[in-house]
Structure formats: structure tokens, C-alpha cells
Amino acid sequence: MPELPEMEHYRRVLSNHILDIPISDIKVTRDKSINVPVDTFTSALIGNRVIFVERRGKYLNFHLNNGGRLLVHLMLGGLMYYGTNEDLPDRSTQVEISFGEHTLYFIGLRLGYIHLLSAKEVEQVFSELGPEPLDRRMNAERFVKIAKKRRGGLKTMIVNQHVIAGIGNRYADEIAYRASLLPSAKVQDLGEEALQKLYDSMIEVLNEGIEDGGYIDTPIQKDDQLTGNYKAKFKVYDREGETCYRCGGVVSKVELTGRKAFFCPSCQHDQ
Template identity: 90%
Template sequence: MPELPEMENYRRVLSNHILDIPISDIKVNRDKSINVPVETFASALIGNRVIFVERRGKYLNFHMSNGTRLLIHLMLGGLMYYGTDEDLPERSTQVEISFGDYKLCFIGLRLGYIHLLSAKEVDQVFSELGPEPLDRRMNEERFVKIAKKRRGGLKTMIVNQHVVAGIGNRYADEIAYRANLLPSAKIQDLGDEALQRLYSSVVEVLTEAIEDGGYMDTPIYKDDQQTGRYKAKFKVYDREGETCYHCGGVVSRVELTGRKAFFCPSCQHDQ
């Protein structure tokens, strides 16, 4: 599932390509991917423009020129591609939004969705989310204060979208590794120094992942050299049985509350 770095990468790319260009056509190949009848969806969008692309957690929110919003959540397996018909990957699309000769195509959108909503409805969805980990209003002190109100496993806390928005399985493991903390470490047992270390790791890992385009295999547009560069930099995620780059030990995997977690038993600890 695309996480904060991937969605931020999408936001940056699309902000450079689709803003203020009138939507010329809409094609919906899977009605369940949208929340209104196809005719309503198309009539609300054709002729209008995306004036701003906002990211909140794992969501993208297209602000439309007519005051409506397109709220996008890709969920598991979803991705986007922007290009001409000749450029598009040979995969079935669920929704296509045309901007003249170019299309923004949504692929693999079996669990994800594109909902046409009012600004108020989007605000209601976002009100359920925790703070943005890289927002200027977030800092070490606030993060530690939030963490001290929680109980349970470290990974369980940081993937909880009600606590902190945007972090999922992959980056949670990388963050725990960077902080030298086990993903199973009990958050209530961590002292200030460990929580401060955890916050620094959140900022460092997410910032680096954004700058390297996240982990997605599929480029966003033709000749895209940025998207997916961070995948090769994962230290523990999906590396069970491989050598730890730091200590030479072996990366392990466990199941934590129904989620797989990768870690280095030598480098990572309970404190």
C-alpha cells in the first residue's frame, strides 16, 4: 500500500502536470471505484480544473475549480500513471481523467477509491487522522507527549492512522530499525531518550524516502527516473534471512497483531 512518501511523490509530480488544465473527458471502467453514478461524476468534473493537490496521510485531495473535491485513497495495489495513450502501461485501468492529450489513469484500484465530495465531507474524513509527522507543527516534544499516552507495541502505534498519519508497514519497520528499537517494543516502557530517538528516525526515514521517490516499482510518467529509488535502500523490510547492513547479523521476521514485521535482533532492542 502506498504510504506517505509515495503519496507525497504523487502530489509533487501531479502538481507539476495537471493544475489549471481543463478536464476534457472521464472514463470509468469500474463503477465501484467511485461513490456517485458515472454520469454525476463526469458532469461534475468535465470542464473543471484541479487547482490544488493536497496530501493528508495516505490520501490525495484534488481541490476542483468548482469547489468540489476528489478524495483519492489507493489502498493495497493501487497506483497512478500520467501520460498519453502511447505511454500508458499495458494494464487495465479503473478510472481515467483526461487533460487534453494526457490522461491520469488509476490502475489496480480494486480496494482503493476516488470519491467526489464536498470540502466539508473531506474535512470530516481528515478529522479522523492523527497529525502529520513532517508537519511544521509537529516536533519532538509533541511526538513524545502523544507517545506517552499510548500503550502497546511500537509498530502498532506508529501505523495507527489515528495517532500519526501516513506511516504503514514498510516505513514503520525502517523507522524502528533506524531508532535501534524492536517493532515489538512496548511504547509505555520507552523513556524520553528512546522516544526522542524514535521521533528523529520518523523524520529522517520519511524525508529520505520522499526525496528518493518512495518504493513504487511503476513510474508515474514516461522517463520518470525518480519514483521508486528508495526501494533499494530498505534496510530490513522484506529482507528476512538476509544480512544486516550494519552488524552482519540476519534479518528476522515476526507477526505482530496480524502484521509482518522485519527487524535485526542484534541491532534492535526493547529500549
């Protein structure tokens, strides 16, 4: 599932291409990917423009010039591609939104969706999310206060979208590794220094993920050389049995509350 870095990367790319261009065509091949009848969806979009693309957690929120919103959550397996039919990857699309000669293709929306909503309805969805880790209002002090109210495993806390928005399995493991903490470490047992290090690691890993185009290696546009570059930089995620880059130990995998977690038992600790 795309996480904060992937969605922020998508936001930046699309903001450079689709803003203020009238929507010229809509194609929906999977009705379940949208929340209204196809005719309603089409008539609400054609002729209107996207004036701003916002990211909140793992969501993209397309602000329309008529006051409406398109709320996108790609969920597991979802992708986006911006270009033409000639350079589109050989994948089936569920929704296509055309901006003149170029189209934004939504691919793999088996669970993902594009909902046509009002601004108020989007606010209600976002009200259930925790703070943005990279927001200027977030800092180490606020993060420590949030963490000190929690109990349970470190990874369980940081993937909880009601606590912190945007982090999923992959980046949670990488953040824990950067902080030299086990993903199973109990949050209530972590001192101020460990929580500070966890916060710093979270900011570093997420920013690096964004700058390197996230981990999804399907290009978002033709001749794209950035998307997915962070995948090769994972230190522990999906590296079970491989050598730890930091200490030479062996990366392990366990299941924590129904989620797989990758870590190095030699250089990651409980505190």
C-alpha cells in the first residue's frame, strides 16, 4: 500500500501537470471504484479544473474549482500513471481522468477508490486521522507527548492512522531500524532520549523516502527516473535472512499483531 512518501511524491508530480487544465473526459470501467453513479461522476468533473492537490496521510485530495473534492485512497495495489495511452503500462485501468492530451490513469483499484465529496465530507474523513509527521506544527515535544499516552508495541503505534497519519508497514520498520529500536519495543518503556531518537528517525526516513520517489517502482510518467528509487535503500524491510548493513547481523521477520515486521535482532533493542 502506498504510504506517505509515495503519496507525497505523486502529489508533487501531479501538481506540476494537471492544475487549472479543464477536465476533458472521464472513463470508468469499474463502478465500485467511485461512490456515485458514473453519469453523476462524469457530469460533476468534465469542464471543471483541479486547482490544488492536497495530501493528508495516505490520501490525495483533489480540490476542484467548483468547490467539490475528489478523495483518492489507493489502498493495496493501487497506482497512478499520468501520460497518454501510447505510453501507459500494460495494466488495466479502473478510472481515467483526461486533461486535454494527457490522462491520469488509476490502476489496480481493487480496494482503492476515488470518491466525489464535498469539502465538509472530506473534513469529516480527515478528522479521524492523527497529526501529519512532517507538518510544521509537529515537533519532537509534541511527538513525545503523543507517545507517552500510548501503550503497546512501537510499530503498532506508528502505523495507527489515528495516532500518526501516513506511515505503514514498510516505513515503520525502516524508522524503527534507524532508531535502533525493535518494532516490538513497548512504547511505555521508552525514555525521552529513545522517543526523541524515534522522532528524528521518523522525520529522516520519511523525507528521504519522498526525495527518492518512494518505493513503488512503477513510473508515474514517461521517462520517469525518480519514482521507486527508495526501494533499493530499504535497510530491513523485505530483507529477511540478509546481512544487516549496520552491524553485519542477520535481518529477521516476525508477525506483530497481524503484521509482518522486519528488524535486526543484533542492533535493534527494546529501549
